[in-house]
Amino acid sequence: MFPAGNGGVGVPTEKLTELSAQDRQQAISSLQTYAEQNLAEPLNTLAAGLLLDFFLEEIGPLVYNRAVADAQQRMQHKLMDLEGELQADAFQYWPSRAARKRR
Secondary structure, three states: OOOOOOOOOOOOHHHHOOOOHHHHHHHHHHHHHHHHHHOOOOOOHHHHHHHHHHHHHHHHHHHHHHHHHHHHHHHHHHHHOHHHHHOOOOOOHHHHHHHHHHO
């Protein structure tokens, strides 16, 4: 029920595989187009929907976990540079005053 590697804690697989009706229809249509152009047999709507469900349940957690890891890595990088991002320079009164006089 849960993505692998999280010790049973986290996002239920059902949440990972939920698509809006519009997104689901677009995904099914895309699978049907792919089948028409690349496979010997076309996919009807039911078959494309079942294939989509399989992909979402079987591979969806892998994609989700990779996206979470990528986001975590990006956030850790940002946190490492937090001091540089948020550091306020002290003793800026005189330099800023001199710059205003030059204008």
